Amino acid sequence: MAVDTSAILKPQLNRLGYAFEISSTRPGTIHEHCHQGIELLFVQRGLVEVSMNGSVFYLTPGQLVLHPGHIPHSSRALSGRFQRFTLYVHPEVAAHPATRRFLKEIHAAEKPMVLAPPPSLSAPVFRQITQLNSDTLAKTIVADILDRIAQNDFLAGTPIIDENLRLIIQVLSYMHHHSHSNENLNEIAARFYISASRLRSIFSQCIGYSPRQCRLELQIQKACALLARQVEIDAVASAAGFETRRGLERAFLRLLGLSPAKYRLVVSSGHYSPQLNKNLLTGR
Known part of the structure; x- marks a missing residue:
């Protein structure tokens, strides 16, 4: 089933209970840091380097990546452009069994998690993220993606270098x-x-x-x-x-x-x- 962002309204954002900080990276290094919440990265074009706990990973276009914010990390575009979303989950939402399972898995991860949506979802999800033109639209899309992740609609792996x-x-x-x-x-x-x-x-x-x-x-x-x-x-x-x-x-x-x-x-x-x-x- 394709993601229909036109049907995702602001009340659904409140129902899902996600709060966001959204930023597009600029050329240069984002220095190693820690923070609360979870980071979601989307690579639009080029190659992105992510460092976590001293290990370096490389991300390529079309990848959706999650990693916990409390682990020392940094990210930078070696070329091209990517977007970062910092996600905070409201306590009442975190109590939901599916969300709790999802958060536990993310916070226990020592490597970035590359998300692989099924083919029926991947094309519309990636197309919509590359066309983000407002914070409101970004929030609705990311909220829907995270809801699907919590319901195990996406498979997770780790970045691979061939x-x-x-x-x-x-x-x-x-x-x-x-x-x-x-x-x-x-x-x-x-x-x-x-x-x-x-x-x-x-x-x-x-x-x-x-x-x-x-x-x-x-x-x-x-x-x-x-x-x-x-x-x-x-x-x-x-x-x-x-x-x-x-x-x-x-x-x-x-x-x-x-x-x-x-x-x-x-x-x-x-x-x-x-x-x-x-x-x-x-x-x-």
Whole structure:
């Protein structure tokens, strides 16, 4: 049975007894922390790194992941975008046998739980989460998902790293540490004994991004960090791997919607948290 969000009204939220904090992650690391409640993560595009109790896990697009907030954890997008939902359950709801069973399993987990809805649910659930455009809609969808989880409609597993994902992690790490380099994709692929076309195919299949998109995003992130430290724009362009200042400016306008100079001005004011343009997220 497909999830019909139009039929999920605010009274149902109150009946379910879920309270939320909702945030979309920005480029950069979320430092290790603990808190009450449960975190639900949804990976829209790219690759997400989650650390729990010193162990590192990698999440790919379309995965729904739960983990307890009381265990020291952090999460960051190595590329792309993901959403975090912090869930608190009202005591009267937690007393329900199905919910109590669900909460006990989550709080006992030492690894993130990857949720696998049946095929009849997965497509509509993932499609609706990627189209979230308001806190109210987000809450109704997440409440319905959690209700189904509590009723054991979803199977749970742990993140798995296969050879293709391992390769992507290695390539992204190389790109991160060599974002200033002018190497082309053929040269980067050769370092990992693979053709450029094969590397593009693996990236596209596993994380929904091309290597070029990932590299550009890493360059932008590095440039943002340098601009925040008041480094001259010409020096930022060179250090971030852009051949010219104009190339840096074009990339900023396309992906962030403002120039490097304007970015530095508004970030220094403390009132701006940049989000990458949806063109990058959709690959257009």
